[in-house]
Structure formats: C-alpha cells, structure tokens
Amino acid sequence: MNKGLLLILSGPSGSGKDTVLDSLARITPIKRSVSMTTREKRDNEANNIDYIFVDRTYFEKCIKNEDVLEYVEYSGNYYGTPKGPIDKWLSEGMNVILKIEVHGAESIKKIYPDAISVFITPPSFKVLEKRLRNRNSDSEEDILKRLKTAEYEMTQATKFDYLVINDQLEDAVNNLNTIINAERLKTFRIINKISEVEENA
Amino acid sequence: MNKGLLLILSGPSGSGKDTVLDSLARITPIKRSVSMTTREKRDNEANNIDYIFVDRTYFEKCIKNEDVLEYVEYSGNYYGTPKGPIDKWLSEGMNVILKIEVHGAESIKKIYPDAISVFITPPSFKVLEKRLRNRNSDSEEDILKRLKTAEYEMTQATKFDYLVINDQLEDAVNNLNTIINAERLKTFRIINKISEVEENA
Numbered sequence: 045m046n047k048g049l050l051l052i053l054s055g056p057s058g059s060g061k062d063t064v065l066d067s068l069a070r071i072t073p074i075k076r077s078v079s080m081t082t083r084e085k086r087d088n089e090a091n092n093i094d095y096i097f098v099d100r101t102y103f104e105k106c107i108k109n110e111d112v113l114e115y116v117e118y119s120g121n122y123y124g125t126p127k128g129p130i131d132k133w134l135s136e137g138m139n140v141i142l143k144i145e146v147h148g149a150e151s152i153k154k155i156y157p158d159a160i161s162v163f164i165t166p167p168s169f170k171v172l173e174k175r176l177r178n179r180n181s182d183s184e185e186d187i188l189k190r191l192k193t194a195e196y197e198m199t200q201a202t203k204f205d206y207l208v209i210n211d212q213l214e215d216a217v218n219n220l221n222t223i224i225n226a227e228r229l230k231t232f233r234i235i236n237k238i239s240e241v242e243e244n245a
Numbered sequence: 246m247n248k249g250l251l252l253i254l255s256g257p258s259g260s261g262k263d264t265v266l267d268s269l270a271r272i273t274p275i276k277r278s279v280s281m282t283t284r285e286k287r288d289n290e291a292n293n294i295d296y297i298f299v300d301r302t303y304f305e306k307c308i309k310n311e312d313v314l315e316y317v318e319y320s321g322n323y324y325g326t327p328k329g330p331i332d333k334w335l336s337e338g339m340n341v342i343l344k345i346e347v348h349g350a351e352s353i354k355k356i357y358p359d360a361i362s363v364f365i366t367p368p369s370f371k372v373l374e375k376r377l378r379n380r381n382s383d384s385e386e387d388i389l390k391r392l393k394t395a396e397y398e399m400t401q402a403t404k405f406d407y408l409v410i411n412d413q414l415e416d417a418v419n420n421l422n423t424i425i426n427a428e429r430l431k432t433f434r435i436i437n438k439i440s441e442v443e444e445n446a
Contacts, residue, residue, distance in 0.1 A: 166442070169443070202439065226423045231364065231408040240369075242396075
C-alpha cells in the first residue's frame with residue numbers, strides 16, 4: 045500500500061482554513077489532525093474532536109518521547125500536535141491535513157520531508173478585515189492585532205509549495221482537492237505501480 | 246501575466262500519448278509542440294500540424310542558432326523540436342505540452358528548469374502488446390522491438406515527476422488535467438498573486 049499524503053495547511057487567521065477543510069471533507073476522504081491540550085474541556089467541546097484532552101503528566105511524557113510534533117505552553121496549559129495519529133493514518137494510506145501556524149510549517153517539513161505545504165490567503169486585506177469583523181467575537185484590539193500578524197504572515201507565503209486564494213469558497217476547495225489528487229500522482233509516491241506494470245508482463 | 250506551464254510527456258510507444266492529448270485538448274486549452282523536419286510532406290499530412298516542413302538550410306540555421314531543443318538525423322532527414330513557438334506560448338501564459346522520447350526529457354529540463362515531466366504508461370505489458378498489435382501497422386519484428394524498448398523505458402519512469410497509468414482513457418486524461426491545474430497553483434509560478442493580495446490592502 046502507498047503511504048498517505050501529509051498536507052500542511054497554513055494561512056492568516058480569517059483566511060478560511062476551517063471552512064475550506066469542512067467543505068473538502070465532504071468531497072474527499074481526509075483525516076484532520078486534532079490538537080492535544082491540558083486545559084479543561086468546555087461544555088460545548090467534544091474530546092478527540094475539538095481537542096484531545098489529557099493531563100499534564102501524559103502531555104509531558106509525550107514531549108519526552110517526541111510524540112508531540114510541536115507544542116506551546118499558554119496561560120499555564122500545553123497545546124500541541126500529537127504525532128501518533130498522523131503516523132498511523134499515513135501508514136494506512138490516508139490523506140492527512142495538519143492545520144498549523146505559519147511559522148510552524150517548516151519544522152514539520154523537517155520531520156516529514158514528503159509533506160507538502162499549502163498557504164491559504166484571503167483575496168485581499170480588505171476582505172480579511174471584513175471577515176474578522178463579521179465574526180463578532182473579537183475585540184477591536186484583537187482584530188487589529190490579527191491584521192498586523194496577517195501582514196507578516198503574507199511575507200512567509202513564498203516558503204510554501206502551493207498558494208490557494210480563498211475568494212470563492214468552492215474554487216478554494218476544488219483547488220485544494222486538485223493539489224491532493226495531483227500530489228498522489230507524484231512518481232515517488234506510487235513507485236510500486238511501476239513494478240506492477242512490469243510484473244503484469 | 247504568469248508564464249505558462251511546460252509539461253514534458255513521455256512514455257513507451259503504445260502508451261496512448263496522442264490519444265490522451267487529443268482528449269485533453271478538448272477539455273482544457275493546451276498548446277502542443279509540433280516537430281520540425283526536412284523530409285518530404287506526405288499527401289495526408291498538413292504543414293504546421295503534423296510537422297513543420299522546412300529545408301535543410303533553414304534547419305541547420307536553427308541548429309546553429311540554438312533554436313532547436315533537440316534533433317536527430319534519420320534516413321538523411323532532420324527531425325527536431327523548435328524552441329521559438331514554445332518560448333512564445335509560455336510567455337503568453339499558455340500550457341505547453343512537449344511530447345518527447347523518454348531519454349530526451351532530462352535535457353529539456355536543463356533548458357526549462359520549471360518544466361514538469363510526466364511519464365505515461367499502459368497498465369501492463371500485456372495491454373501494451375495488444376495495443377501495438379491492434380494498430381495493424383507494424384511488422385512482428387517492429388512490435389517485438391517496441392516491446393523491448395518499452396521494457397527499458399519503464400526503468401526510466403522514476404526520473405519523471407508524475408506517473409499516469411493509461412488504463413481507462415478518461416481517468417488518464419483527468420489525471421493529466423489535474424496535474425496541470427495543481428502545478429499552476431505552485432507558489433513560485435503565481436508569486437505575483439501575493440503582492441496582489443497585499444496591494445489590495
């Protein structure tokens with residue numbers, strides 16, 4: 045069996061990563077990496093869906109065993125990406141999507157050299173600002189901070205393999221799907237197919 | 246404007262390159278490179294479609310000016326790939342497909358480092374042999390020679406970026422189209438889009 049494809053997805057807050065992934069999951073089988081945290085589960089959250097909720101001892105054991113791809117400690121709680129499920133899915137031939145901070149993509153590529161990285165961006169800062177404001181969840185200060193961060197993040201886009209502009213949702217979803225389908229035709233990923241052709245002599 | 250994509254297509258004789266390209270041309274705009282030759286035009290051939298028919302003086306001038314990507318002299322006639330039209334189409338943003346012998350792909354990549362290469366193969370040697378026999382145009386000796394060559398060519402498949410197995414024509418055509426569409430989302434090919442997002446601030 046061919047190993048699955050690991051796709052690293054990054055982009056500014058408000059670029060629509062989650063919406064695109066929700067739609068993508070409806071048209072093609074993907075596995076989405078779930079973050080692990082030591083913070084308390086909120087009432088509207090589900091374990092293994094919103095986060096994998098664990099205790100500090102377990103999290104620290106994972107760090108020690110290099111079972112966490114990357115992690116931060118924030119307000120006294122750990123947040124990180126567990127490696128185990130990703131390795132399992134990839135070995136089962138699944139397409140795995142890892143949503144990650146812009147600055148984190150490069151370090152993931154060092155661990156998974158065959159991974160591909162996709163930068164998703166809104167069509168303009170104007171649209172980004174509008175989307176952030178429409179969320180109605182962030183303070184003015186937060187919005188300005190996110191816009192400032194987005195400006196910096198855009199300068200990092202060139203480090204990514206692919207660029208998807210999320211103007212029309214459907215186009216962005218189709219483009220992401222196209223990237224996955226094309227990458228699965230890369231010769232080095234399906235090298236066994238060559239011997240299949242040869243053996244069917 | 247973004248430069249077009251140059252796609253190098255190779256594969257054993259009988260893998261269905263022409264049939265796939267004919268179908269692809271119906272669903273997406275592509276430019277197909279036409280070979281140049283000094284041999285006599287046959288009655289059923291059209292200039293600039295089957296070949297660009299030129300005289301020896303012109304062909305040799307093209308070789309001297311490096312206007313020919315690669316050429317062979319066969320039975321006293323030159324056959325080669327003119328560079329001029331390819332450069333023109335690429336500068337106009339078009340997707341250009343260059344059908345070429347398996348051994349020629351690498352030298353083309355040296356001239357066009359951004360080009361991508363696709364190896365197209367029949368699903369098995371059994372199918373390949375059947376296709377070659379169904380042509381009814383080749384002698385038994387020719388068929389055996391082509392099969393022998395195909396065996397060697399298959400060992401070169403790993404040198405290509407993508408692998409397309411031409412089992413069901415429609416799948417092969419869709420896969421080739423998917424590769425083109427994905428490659429056009431490569432960040433380095435649409436780097437200007439990043440500044441467009443930034444400038445629409």
